[in-house]
Amino acid sequence: MTHPHAPPEPSPQDGAFLRCFFLTLLLLLCGTALTTWLADPLGVFGTRLIPPVLTADRDQKAALLQLRTPRPTQLILGSSRTKTIDPRCLSALTGEPAFNFAVNGASTDDLLAILHYLRALDLPLRALVVGVDPEMLQGPGGPLPGLTASRVLGPFAGASPPDPITSLGADLLGWQSVSASVRSVWSHVAHAASVPPTVLEADGRQRYPRIEAALQTGTFSSAEQVTSSIPGILRRYESFDQLDPDRIQVLQEFAREARQAGISIIAFIPPVHPAFERAARGTAWRVRTEETVLLLRRLEGEGLLRYFDSQARPGLGADSTAFVDAIHFLAPVADRLTESFFNRPGGCAIQ
Amino acid sequence: MLFNSYVFCLLFLPLALAAWWWLPGTRLRLGTLTLASYLFYGWWDWRFVPLMLLSTSADYVAGGYLARSGDGARRRACLVVLLAFNLGILGVFKYFDFFTGTLNGLGALLGAPMDLPLLHLVLPVGISFYTFNSISYTIDIYRGRLAPARGFLEFAAFVAMFPHLIAGPIVRYADMAPQLEAVPPRPERAAWVMGLWFLVLGLAKKVLLADALADQVVTPLWHQWASLDGGEAWLATLGYTLQIYFDFSGYSDMAVGLAFLLGFRFPQNFNSPYRATNIAEFWRRWHMSLSFWLRDYLYIPLGGSERGAGRAARNLLLVMFLGGLWHGAAWTFVLWGLYHGLLLAGHAWCRRHALVPRAGPLAALLTFVLVMLGWVLFRSSSLAEATHLLGVMTGLVSGAGGNGGLLGALAYPLLVVALGIVWFSPNSWELRFPRTRFAAVGLALLALACVLRFAAPSPFLYFQF
Numbered sequence: 001m002t003h004p005h006a007p008p009e010p011s012p013q014d015g016a017f018l019r020c021f022f023l024t025l026l027l028l029l030c031g032t033a034l035t036t037w038l039a040d041p042l043g044v045f046g047t048r049l050i051p052p053v054l055t056a057d058r059d060q061k062a063a064l065l066q067l068r069t070p071r072p073t074q075l076i077l078g079s080s081r082t083k084t085i086d087p088r089c090l091s092a093l094t095g096e097p098a099f100n101f102a103v104n105g106a107s108t109d110d111l112l113a114i115l116h117y118l119r120a121l122d123l124p125l126r127a128l129v130v131g132v133d134p135e136m137l138q139g140p141g142g143p144l145p146g147l148t149a150s151r152v153l154g155p156f157a158g159a160s161p162p163d164p165i166t167s168l169g170a171d172l173l174g175w176q177s178v179s180a181s182v183r184s185v186w187s188h189v190a191h192a193a194s195v196p197p198t199v200l201e202a203d204g205r206q207r208y209p210r211i212e213a214a215l216q217t218g219t220f221s222s223a224e225q226v227t228s229s230i231p232g233i234l235r236r237y238e239s240f241d242q243l244d245p246d247r248i249q250v251l252q253e254f255a256r257e258a259r260q261a262g263i264s265i266i267a268f269i270p271p272v273h274p275a276f277e278r279a280a281r282g283t284a285w286r287v288r289t290e291e292t293v294l295l296l297r298r299l300e301g302e303g304l305l306r307y308f309d310s311q312a313r314p315g316l317g318a319d320s321t322a323f324v325d326a327i328h329f330l331a332p333v334a335d336r337l338t339e340s341f342f343n344r345p346g347g348c349a350i351q
Numbered sequence: 352m353l354f355n356s357y358v359f360c361l362l363f364l365p366l367a368l369a370a371w372w373w374l375p376g377t378r379l380r381l382g383t384l385t386l387a388s389y390l391f392y393g394w395w396d397w398r399f400v401p402l403m404l405l406s407t408s409a410d411y412v413a414g415g416y417l418a419r420s421g422d423g424a425r426r427r428a429c430l431v432v433l434l435a436f437n438l439g440i441l442g443v444f445k446y447f448d449f450f451t452g453t454l455n456g457l458g459a460l461l462g463a464p465m466d467l468p469l470l471h472l473v474l475p476v477g478i479s480f481y482t483f484n485s486i487s488y489t490i491d492i493y494r495g496r497l498a499p500a501r502g503f504l505e506f507a508a509f510v511a512m513f514p515h516l517i518a519g520p521i522v523r524y525a526d527m528a529p530q531l532e533a534v535p536p537r538p539e540r541a542a543w544v545m546g547l548w549f550l551v552l553g554l555a556k557k558v559l560l561a562d563a564l565a566d567q568v569v570t571p572l573w574h575q576w577a578s579l580d581g582g583e584a585w586l587a588t589l590g591y592t593l594q595i596y597f598d599f600s601g602y603s604d605m606a607v608g609l610a611f612l613l614g615f616r617f618p619q620n621f622n623s624p625y626r627a628t629n630i631a632e633f634w635r636r637w638h639m640s641l642s643f644w645l646r647d648y649l650y651i652p653l654g655g656s657e658r659g660a661g662r663a664a665r666n667l668l669l670v671m672f673l674g675g676l677w678h679g680a681a682w683t684f685v686l687w688g689l690y691h692g693l694l695l696a697g698h699a700w701c702r703r704h705a706l707v708p709r710a711g712p713l714a715a716l717l718t719f720v721l722v723m724l725g726w727v728l729f730r731s732s733s734l735a736e737a738t739h740l741l742g743v744m745t746g747l748v749s750g751a752g753g754n755g756g757l758l759g760a761l762a763y764p765l766l767v768v769a770l771g772i773v774w775f776s777p778n779s780w781e782l783r784f785p786r787t788r789f790a791a792v793g794l795a796l797l798a799l800a801c802v803l804r805f806a807a808p809s810p811f812l813y814f815q816f
Contacts, residue, residue: 013786014540020788021547024795029361032799140574140757145566149807159807166806169357174806239756 033172041180042151043067044171052200053183056176057083058103058110058150061204062117065099068203072099073124076204077114078131079106081270081327083206085129089338089348096126100204107136108251109143113156115254120156125263129341130305131270132251132296133327134243134288135236141246149176207331208324215321215330222321226273229325233276237284243291251295255304265305266341267296271333276326308341352394354605355558357805363391364609367513371613377534381504384613388511392477399475402440403511409436410485411499411506417492418499430493437482444472445479449680477517479677481510483644488524490648497525505531514609518602520620520640527615535614546611548784551798553604558804560769561598564590565809567759568766569730576736580752584743585723590762591730592723593769596625599638604779619780625773627718628710630694631702641677645670660703664696671695678729683737687728694721715774 037045041052043063052060065072073096076085080102087098101114111130118125143157151170155161162170171177187196199207214220258265269292272280280286293311300307322332329337335348352359367387374380393400413433420426448469458465488506491497500506509527510516568590572583579587603620610617624637634642650670656663668689675688701707708714724741731737742748759765784790 010539010541011544011786014544016788017544017786017791018540018547020791021795024792025798028795028799029802032803140571163358165358165362166356169361170806173357173802175803176806178803236756239753241751241753 029173032178035185036172036177036181039181039184041184042171042177044151044177050184050188051196052180053187053196053198056150056180057200058146058153059176060180060200061101061103062150062152064200064202064204065101066121068097068099070097071123072097073126074098074129075114075118075125075127076100076102076129076131077106077111078102078270079133079136080104080206081133081329082131084208084328084330085131085334085338086205086331086348087203088205089335090129092349093338093342093344093347094127098203100206102131102204102206103146105144105146107138107144107147108132108247108254109141109157110147110153111136112250112254112257113143113147113153115257116156117153119261125261127264127266128258129338130265130267132267132292133270134240134285134292137243137247137251137288137292137295138240139242139244139247141244141250151176211324211330222323223275226275226323226326229327230276230279233326234280234283234285237288240284240288243288243295248295252299252304255299259304266308267299267305268308268310268337268341269293269296270327271310271329271337273323273326273329279326310337310340352391354602354609355554355801355805355809357802358394359391360802360805363387367391368612372538378502378504380534381508381531385504385507385511388508388513388516391513392511392516395476396473399478402475402478403481404507406437406440406482406485407507407510408503409433410489410510411503414489414492414499414506417489426493430489433489434486437486441478441482443470444474446676446680447472453682480519480521481516483521483641483677484510484515484523487521487644487648491523491525497528500524500528501532512610512613512615514606514613514615515617518599518606519638520603520606520618521644522617522640526618530615538612538614542611542614544786545784546608547794548782549604549608549611549779551608551794551801552779552782553601553606553608554801555797556597556601556604558801560765560772561594561596561601562804562809563761563765564594564597564769567762569594571757571759572754573730575754575757576731576740578751579740579743579754580750581743581746583752583754584740584750586758586766588723588727588730588740588744589766589770592625592719592726593766593773595726595729596621596773597769600779607779621778622780623773623778625719625722626715628714629707629718630691630698630721633718633722634691634695641674645674649673656699660700663699667695667699668692682734683728683731686734686737687725690725690728694725 038047038049039052040046040048042056042059043052043066044059072087074087074090074094076082076087076090076098078085082102083100083104085100085102087100090096090098101118103110103114115128143154143159147157148154148159150157151162151167151174161167197208197210199209201207211220215222255265269289289311293307293309296305296307299305322330324330336345339345339347352363354360367384370383370387371380374383389400389403392403410433413429416429417426420429448471451467451469455465455467488497488500488509492499500509505528506524509522509524509531512522515522569587572579572587572590576584576587600621607617607619618640620638620640622636622639624633627633627636650666653666653669654662655666669692671688671692672685673688675684675686675691678684678687698707708717724744727740727744728737731740739748743750
């Protein structure tokens with residue numbers, strides 16, 4: 001027995017319904033595609049009429065990197081905790097052009113995918129400065145959605161490269177492109193006169209202009225932000241009971257490939273606010289961080305990288321006002337950190 | 352080609368519909384529809400297009416012979432050859448490695464290793480569906496209940512028609528023949544309104560609910576199956592229970608909607624299955640076209656419930672065993688089928704002894720929980736995984752737990768919304784679709800929300816079968 005649906009009864013409203021549906025859909029699709037094309041937040045079309053708001057930083061950074069001249073030979077990689085490290089500081093210390101390719105929510109799969117991408121670009125890479133925080137080693141293994149959804153890096157993380165139609169559709173009508181466009185347009189229209197909360201510089205470095213301005217006027221309460229962010233960060237570690245073996249393996253693969261390509265790596269654990277250090281004693285965060293240190297030391301022992309022990313330099317976080325929250329630091333901490341890689345206090349001297 | 356992709360929605364479908372409605376003459380239109388459907392199929396892997404053409408040709412030729420021949424023995428032989436041919440294709444591509452691997456495993460267990468070679472063939476997508484479509488055609492002609500297709504084009508269009516080609520509903524030629532022989536010359540507006548509603552609602556079920564449930568609940572938890580505690584395992588199973596419903600019923604709604612746009616009518620495939628108050632009713636509401644196929648071409652020919660309770664129970668077990676195997680070549684699917692066979696046989700026994708609880712919310716909840724337990728077998732990639740999870744869920748095994756942090760931020764709201772829909776909302780076939788301009792704008796907005804999620808299209812769960 002089958003259930004054929006009874007033929008629908010015609011209604012005088014049907015014609016109007018169909019016209020209205022198709023016209024609305026056409027307008028919505030064209031309007032959305034046009035907005036994305038003009039805003040071009042991922043740097044796909046070369047239009048970019050308005051500054052992009054950070055959403056798909058993997059693709060935005062890839063677009064910025066391709067525009068850099070001279071071509072960077074040193075890259076800063078890591079998660080959002082490394083995004084404020086200043087490539088100009090690195091260049092001042094080494095004399096080599098640098099770029100910050102740290103991305104939000106990075107895992108070790110991002111490191112490997114970015115390395116593959118950089119090598120596909122045939123960049124004359126010499127060194128990588130890599131912030132490895134424990135969350136980059138949290139399971140489950142495999143590329144995270146942010147990476148697989150990246151139009152540029154996704155194919156380097158095992159996502160099958162889309163056919164040209166899907167690629168164009170995703171660039172014009174995909175959630176990532178559209179949400180970035182809408183947010184960019186909204187930010188441009190609604191906050192044209194105000195200072196933007198975040199800005200991505202041409203060298204990939206992320207800035208927090210609104211917080212920087214508030215710091216100068218003394219209206220930003222870093223302590224309050226730090227205190228309120230601590231419970232949420234510690235909660236993320238409650239179910240994080242071990243470093244994921246798959247992620248560890250990917251980190252090893254990343255370091256081995258870099259070494260084989262003659263690229264040196266400086267690895268470090270991004271410093272945190274002193275108040276967070278105190279609050280996190282005896283928590284899973286502390287245990288996972290210590291395990292990460294041991295892992296990096298082991299890789300150093302295998303000659304795969306140079307581990308810089310930021311934990312042993314409590315002075316790095318001494319400027320407790322230079323934090324956006326408990327784990328995201330601002331330029332002063334970033335510069336001191338970079339200088340200490342090369343043991344050259346004051347070596348940046350760029351601002 | 353996926354329904355939930357830019358290439359299908361923004362290119363293939365508009366062109367296919369334009370060609371279908373603008374071309375003159377039924378034969379030209381059917382030919383174009385068939386070609387378009389082969390293109391749709393070949394987009395995934397063109398190497399399997401000849402296989403479908405071969406299967407279609409064999410069934411068409413055999414159907415014609417069965418209708419013409421009056422020789423009972425030859426007709427029977429022809430049917431057997433054709434069934435062997437169709438099931439042989441299915442067997443080679445879908446089951447060869449499964450049975451060979453099982454034999455190898457058995458040999459190793461008994462200390463007599465065989466090491467039979469595996470073929471590692473790619474499973475042609477949709478093969479289980481179009482094989483069943485074709486088998487019902489030849490059996491119906493053999494039984495004298497159906498006249499053969501008027502021409503090859505009609506039959507090829509029936510088998511390959513893109514709306515149902517990949518994952519059903521399993522359509523019977525008896526239902527489609529009158530529609531194929533009297534193709535409407537012009538689109539009917541009312542059918543288009545209906546078609547758009549079904550298509551967009553189906554898309555929304557798939558990309559806004561099923562995929563979101565997978566991302567927020569099922570994938571992160573199931574990945575850690577070995578460390579889930581009881582609550583987490585129940586949560587993962589609940590997520591999958593809802594995901595598979597919205598995924599598959601979403602696909603079916605899209606197929607029905609596309610058929611409406613082409614001027615055809617497809618059968619209903621889902622009828623709020625999670626509101627069923629017993630397991631027999633569940634199977635009358637879930638994947639209905641398969642349930643009815645198994646009933647008409649397996650259960651009844653085996654004797655159904657006519658020859659005593661024991662025979663009926665045996666038949667139910669056998670049919671559900673084959674139904675499980677149809678879903679996938681793995682012991683988890685076989686066990687899933689047998690589990691449902693046992694439940695159905697148990698329900699039949701209870702009914703015979705007037706022990707079936709009165710239909711009501713508690714009976715519906717009990718049925719829902721029993722179905723959920725079955726999905727653990729269905730979703731698990733190994734028997735070890737399934738038994739561990741079932742052990743954890745029933746408290747027989749303890750799990751480490753602490754995986755709550757893996758859930759997406761929208762996990763609980765999604766589960767609540769999805770449960771609300773499956774339990775309390777009318778299904779797509781019960782809805783009275785509004786036809787106002789306001790509704791049209793709303794539907795267009797919903798369509799846009801779906802299109803925005805096409806960037807990383809995820810295949811339908813039933814594509815693997």
